[in-house]
Amino acid sequence: MFPLASLISLCFLAVAFGQQVGTLTAETHPMLPSQKCTGSGSCTTVQTSVVLDGNWRWLHSINGTTNCYTGNTWDATLCPDAATCTANCALDGADYSGTYGITTSGNALTLKFVTGSNVGSRVYLLANQTNYQMFQLLNQEFSFDVDMTNLGCGLNGALYLSEMPADGGMSSTNKAGAKYGTGYCDSQCPHDLKFIGGLANNVGWNGSASDPNSGTGNFGTCCNEMDIWEANKNAAAYTPHVCSSNGKCSGTQCGDDDDRYNGLCDKDGCDFNSFRMGDQTFLGPGKTVDTSSKFTVVTQFITNNNSSSGTLTEIRRIYVQNGKVIQNSASQVSGVTGNSITDDFCNAQKTAFGDTNSFETRGGLAGMGAALGRGMVLALSIWDDHEAGMYWLDSTYPTDASASAPGVSRGPCSTTSGDPKTVESSEGSNSVTFSNIKFGDIGSTFSSTGSTSPSGPSSSSSSSPPGNTGGACAAQYAQCGGQGFSGATCCSSPFSCKVSNPYYSQCL
Numbered sequence: 001m002f003p004l005a006s007l008i009s010l011c012f013l014a015v016a017f018g019q020q021v022g023t024l025t026a027e028t029h030p031m032l033p034s035q036k037c038t039g040s041g042s043c044t045t046v047q048t049s050v051v052l053d054g055n056w057r058w059l060h061s062i063n064g065t066t067n068c069y070t071g072n073t074w075d076a077t078l079c080p081d082a083a084t085c086t087a088n089c090a091l092d093g094a095d096y097s098g099t100y101g102i103t104t105s106g107n108a109l110t111l112k113f114v115t116g117s118n119v120g121s122r123v124y125l126l127a128n129q130t131n132y133q134m135f136q137l138l139n140q141e142f143s144f145d146v147d148m149t150n151l152g153c154g155l156n157g158a159l160y161l162s163e164m165p166a167d168g169g170m171s172s173t174n175k176a177g178a179k180y181g182t183g184y185c186d187s188q189c190p191h192d193l194k195f196i197g198g199l200a201n202n203v204g205w206n207g208s209a210s211d212p213n214s215g216t217g218n219f220g221t222c223c224n225e226m227d228i229w230e231a232n233k234n235a236a237a238y239t240p241h242v243c244s245s246n247g248k249c250s251g252t253q254c255g256d257d258d259d260r261y262n263g264l265c266d267k268d269g270c271d272f273n274s275f276r277m278g279d280q281t282f283l284g285p286g287k288t289v290d291t292s293s294k295f296t297v298v299t300q301f302i303t304n305n306n307s308s309s310g311t312l313t314e315i316r317r318i319y320v321q322n323g324k325v326i327q328n329s330a331s332q333v334s335g336v337t338g339n340s341i342t343d344d345f346c347n348a349q350k351t352a353f354g355d356t357n358s359f360e361t362r363g364g365l366a367g368m369g370a371a372l373g374r375g376m377v378l379a380l381s382i383w384d385d386h387e388a389g390m391y392w393l394d395s396t397y398p399t400d401a402s403a404s405a406p407g408v409s410r411g412p413c414s415t416t417s418g419d420p421k422t423v424e425s426s427e428g429s430n431s432v433t434f435s436n437i438k439f440g441d442i443g444s445t446f447s448s449t450g451s452t453s454p455s456g457p458s459s460s461s462s463s464s465p466p467g468n469t470g471g472a473c474a475a476q477y478a479q480c481g482g483q484g485f486s487g488a489t490c491c492s493s494p495f496s497c498k499v500s501n502p503y504y505s506q507c508l
């Protein structure tokens with residue numbers, strides 16, 4: 001499998017102590033250019049690329065080809081303890097398309113749901129060979145196109161931000177760094193990482209009962225996470241998750257099992273899933289946002305004073321499909337109003353659904369905003385769920401609760417569809433494509449191009465004053481203005497037309 005020449009060259013490797021780098025496969029990052037946009041509507045290309053997370057890579061003896069980790073077991077000779085294991089084992093380069101089903105073309109990234117000895121994948125956006133692209137999105141927006149036509153129940157094509165170190169945590173014991181996709185953390189404080197903080201996590205490692213490729217070590221790694229997009233063609237959610245502090249965790253801090261609400265992070269998050277918020281006709285095949293073709297997802301991080309130095313107060317969502325701007329669906333849940341995430345929305349939603357409010361107790365939107373101000377790394381992944389079958393995203397969850405109870409119904413998938421055995425055997429050729437990643441000033445990353453009028457009868461600029469409900473004024477949350485908009489520009493009582501950006505005004 002490996003050419004003899006490269007095996008021979010291993011004899012000349014310098015010895016260093018730390019999480020090592022192997023040289024059996026050259027590490028070549030697939031290019032994925034993105035765009036940075038400004039208020040004047042001009043965008044410049046950033047030469048970003050993607051890097052595979054270290055956890056998916058072949059980990060072998062630094063001087064040979066002996067696996068340090070096979071299936072879900074560490075080699076006892078190479079890894080008798082964490083420090084020795086860290087010094088003995090090297091992460092190698094990846095065959096992105098051949099082994100992992102990861103390909104790029106122009107500004108598009110396709111992640112195929114590979115199965116077998118690797119399941120799914122996770123990549124990060126790189127600025128260069130040594131650093132991740134850092135996203136500081138206060139008073140900014142982020143947009144991308146997604147194609148989920150081939151992404152079914154039980155799968156999650158995710159695009160999100162984690163507060164990882166820019167260089168992947170390079171140190172005297174981590175020689176690999178961002179170039180090899182190290183330093184992952186998220187708000188679930190995952191225990192399944194083979195290295196945390198530059199040290200092997202092999203101590204206390206138990207193989208997973210349901211996943212032959214995965215296991216858990218004594219330590220977890222916690223950090224703030226902004227899930228911009230977790231979805232398959234049946235359901236989608238965007239969810240901030242905050243942590244009271246970031247870092248390597250053990251014991252209660254990790255918030256495992258019965259300690260779920262006692263750890264550093266808010267594992268539930270404050271989610272906006274249109275289906276869960278009562279609009280079951282909004283997103284899906286043939287619905288308002290039609291997942292049977294590609295569309296644009298825009299997320300705006302609004303601050304209290306329209307400045308990047310302000311406090312995060314709202315996270316808005318807008319869709320664009322076939323040139324038409326589609327505002328996010330409004331909540332139809334009793335006691336919960338709005339079509340965006342604010343602290344008021346989160347408090348009302350937790351109350352309405354009877355959920356524990358660990359989002360607000362860990363810092364709420366201000367906490368999420370602080371992380372967005374410091375800078376976060378963009379992760380893109382495709383995965384199935386060995387813990388909860390992705391039922392929290394696309395089905396009835398808890399699966400034994402009544403689907404008519406508040407907050408339980410999240411999507412149309414059945415309560416058996418997400419079983420990883422089923423998903424891995426029947427959806428092994430599924431994939432997700434993310435493309436056209438743009439970030440910059442509010443309103444700068446998208447425009448409406450086609451005919452945009454909603455199916456209202458009036459297209460003249462109405463002279464009816466706000467408060468006149470007899471005419472064809474727009475309803476609460478509907479569009480009432482913006483470039484390219486030709487619908488009613490008045491709002492039904494008691495709402496008034498507020499400018500969100502040059503392309504969109506809304507009745508609020």
Ligand SMILES: *[C@@H]1O[C@H](CO)[C@@H](O)[C@H](O)[C@H]1NC(C)=O
Pocket residue numbers: 011015062063088
């Ligand atoms: C790897 O090879 C170097 C040079 O031959 C040697 O000094 C070192 O002890 C070897 N390390 C292991 C873990 O075998």
Ligand SMILES: *[C@@H]1O[C@H](CO)[C@@H](O)[C@H](O)[C@H]1NC(C)=O
Pocket residue numbers: 127128129130131
């Ligand atoms: C890599 O990118 C980071 C962040 O943009 C920058 O600070 C650093 O100087 C770059 N390094 C190289 C070698 O270009």
Ligand SMILES: *[C@@H]1O[C@H](CO)[C@@H](O)[C@H](O)[C@H]1NC(C)=O
Pocket residue numbers: 191204205206216217218219
């Ligand atoms: C591994 O399993 C043992 C025995 O059940 C348990 O005591 C230990 O906590 C487990 N370790 C981890 C990291 O889950």
Ligand SMILES: *[C@@H]1O[C@H](CO)[C@@H](O)[C@H](O)[C@H]1NC(C)=O
Pocket residue numbers: 304305306498499500501
């Ligand atoms: C922020 O900008 C929006 C849209 O331009 C405007 O409606 C709003 O009043 C501004 N807020 C503040 C606090 O300046």
Ligand SMILES: *[C@@H]1O[C@H](CO)[C@@H](O)[C@H](O)[C@H]1NC(C)=O
Pocket residue numbers: 304305307309310311
């Ligand atoms: C925005 O508000 C924050 C406090 O929330 C303040 O520290 C900052 O200076 C303000 N920025 C501007 C440009 O007014």
